Amino acid sequence: MTSADFYYLMPLIILAGASIIMLLVIGFYRDHKVTFVLSLLGLAGSFISLMFIQGLPGQIGALLIVDSYALFYWGLITLASLAVAILSYSYFSKMDEEKEEYYVLLLTATLGSMVLVVSRHFISFFMGLEILSVSLYALIAYLPERKRSVEAGIKYLVLAAASSAFLLFGMALVYAESGTMDFTKLGAHINSGAVNAPLLLTGFALMVIAVGFKLALAPFHMWTPDVYEGAPAPVTAFVATVSKGGMFALWFRFFVEVNGYRFHSLVILFTVIAIASMFIGNFLALLQNNIKRILAYSSIAHLGYLLISFLAGGRMGLEAGTFYLVAYFITILGSFGIVAVLSFTERDADNMDDYRALYWRRPFLATIFTAMLMSLAGIPLTAGFLGKFYLAAAGINTALWLPVIILVINSAISVYYYLKIVVVMYRAPDEEVVAGMPVVTVSPALSVGGGIVLSVLTIMLIWFGTFPGGIIDFIKTMISGLSSVAITMVP
């Protein structure tokens, strides 16, 4: 390891260092605000250090590679964690629990996700995944006084451990067949043609289980609604964005490097998973009455949409997927941010009734939530619309007619449950008086930090939806760092 490697890994080192410092500080002086500020400094420092990384791509041993593709995802992940941390502050100020360790866990989870982004080897892949998962177990069950919190944590623990086992077994099979755990060498081995395909494919398929679990794709989605519902709202936002984003970045890199597109059965497998995720996510979302569960199922569907970019492959697919993920990050952070901001001390604001006539009580929050929901539904003027457009474009460009048509049908279905929330928010308050329902008037005040984060997210949502030129160009230059050899080989 040379000193140059330290430059490349500076964002990771800052995060790791920050979490250790925080632990030490907590040991001596336990204070919510201090820990919070330290975590912000860590995340912001990590983000700022991204700008100083030069001489890409930088390879660190056999395990990690820092290219501009990774830098983009690192930036996305740190910013998302920053937003989650700020939202968490006002959320946890209301709680009685010890809340300092929460930020440490948040930082380590972010670290795990960032390791995933830069891994190019099974070892670092697994390491990153475990750093992420172990932190998440604790984060999800962070408020044990609540009814579903521990249930959600245990559920995630058991299922994540099982999926890790599948992952390990899959990796072992791939290793047994190819004799390497390095993505690039694996790709070279596959391209050489002398492959025992059944063994290799079994290995890949087992790995897909773990990936599908992390991305909450059907049929590995069972944990999603319960965990989303049971976890504290900021953690839910984190699970839905940062953990999925890191995994998606890794899997795209892996698939491109090993050129998985040459295996027709894998492509079919992913097509099936994509279609199943879209339908299952949307249909089950129709049946829900709990906001967090609706968003959980809708995120399953959205990851299904996202898979279209993956199936399309190539430069355009990667661009579309990245753009979609950016839009998805913004909307999901915004939506769960609203839930977090509105939450009470004893429970999260996930009941439909909490949103009744929200527009007439809290017009600012209701307008933002409407914008977020419209983006999820893919209505113009929002980033979600352009994301869907990009996906459809990538899909049509590679003649993926079936997934694109199913995307269209599902977008239409999904409109129903997003509108259901919107309708509740705009329902006139006087109707409730007539109906004898209690009018919810007490809801927590909006903190400055929460307000800023939500406003910034909304501005980005509209900005990327109306003038996406800048961000698209940026994505284009950043992702071009990803192994150009393999990208051009894809259809």
Next chain:
Amino acid sequence: MILLWLVIILMLGGIAAWIAAKWNVMLARWISLIATLVDFALVIMIWAENSSGVKLGANAPWLIDFRWNWIPAFGITFHMALDGMSLLLILLTAFIGVLSVLTSWTEIEYRAGFFHFNLLWILAGITGVFLSLDLFMFYFFWEVMLIPMYFLIGIWGHENRIYASFKFFIFTQASSLFMFVAIVALYFIHGKNTGVYTFDYMQLLGTVLSPTAEMWLMLGFLIAFVVKLPIVPLHNWLPDAHTEAPTAGSVVLAALLLKTGAYGILRFVIPLFPHAARDFQIPGMILGAIGIIYGAILAFAQTDFKRLVAYTSVNHMGFVMLGAFALNELALQGVVMQMLCHGISTGALFILVGALYERIHTRDLNKMGGFWDEIPRMGAVGLVFALASLGLPGLGNFIAEFLTLTGSFMANNWITAVATVGLVVSTIYSLRIMARVFYGRKPKAEKHIPDFNVREMVIMSALILAILWLGIFPHPVLDTSRPAINNIVKEASRGSMSEMKKEVQPFKEKSPELAGKSEKGGAR
């Protein structure tokens, strides 16, 4: 640039009205009224500048053309342009916009600021749709008008508004997504053929497509337009949405929103996919004829006044479909006239129903009758527009239907003959309105009903003058739209030129046979 202002004024006016309503509701109303009036004045100005025949013809195809790079990465431009047809339609939009603000002057008391915001944004979206010449931007505006309309129905509507607003949204959204896929597919096909990836209408016009692809893409566009229009199997959302919407919402829906569907067929379906449009001529005309008859019969069967008027839209829009697929100048001129006249006459009927509802709080025809003695002004206005909607000579609708039927008779006489039956039924339902509401005996224990006041008479006089003018002196309108219509006909006629097609696409074996078929179905 002036075209952009048309949209921006409405959008800014909407935001200003929303904010102003926090202090003063009247201020919000005045702001929206002024914004719409300014828009109307601008459109009149544009028309006055370009009204002479020389200019209309010379500047063809576009009178004003505005272009700005929007998302260069995808070849998306902010391209707005105006020809005679879109000029007339934005004129209608601005006109109806002013009236719809006036109509809701007293009707909307609840959250008036947000109401006016939505109203003005719908108008902005519709104006954008009529002016966009970039397919991406067209889709963008197509969707922009959807959300505020949804709110308008969902918040200020009548009893069953939630159901109606959901239905409206899902029908239109689902159908427009198919158009979206077709747009993107067209973009890629054009890009792969020529290497130029663009959404620009003018460049996509000449895209070479295989017959199958052309048919599928055309159907993708058509389904979005046909749902908006609406045409019979897909008209289901309309009666609910129209009935449940507040008066201004119904007026905008009937007078303007439906026209975006018609406009889409004329502007996009026919010129972009001339061969497929020709192949679809017979089914298209049949669908139009079904709409005419079915709409008329159902209108006759309603007991809810507003629902009745809603079904007359199905009936009238059938003529648009019939005329559009006749694919000749006469019929297309009729279609443009029909769009304008239907906008005015149905808008007026909805305002009448709304005014009546404000007074007697029912829309049930069985609870009405004998109102003429008490409210003669309303009766007289009602009579004018009932006669307009049955197509009495001297009023605009007659010209429109006459032109449409003459044109489509040239294209296919049998279907047209059948469609004409719809005229008889529409006479019956129109007269039934008069008989049920204004004649006969008044139901007992009805308290005194006030007649139209000055504001309402101003609205109605404007509408009556407009419909009379269109009926007696339609020439300025026909002259304005003629060059645009000629362009469309020219594009459509590409569909019957088999020789040219064979040259361009040597790889298609079936092409001569197909083209021969379409020639047989064609007009001449």
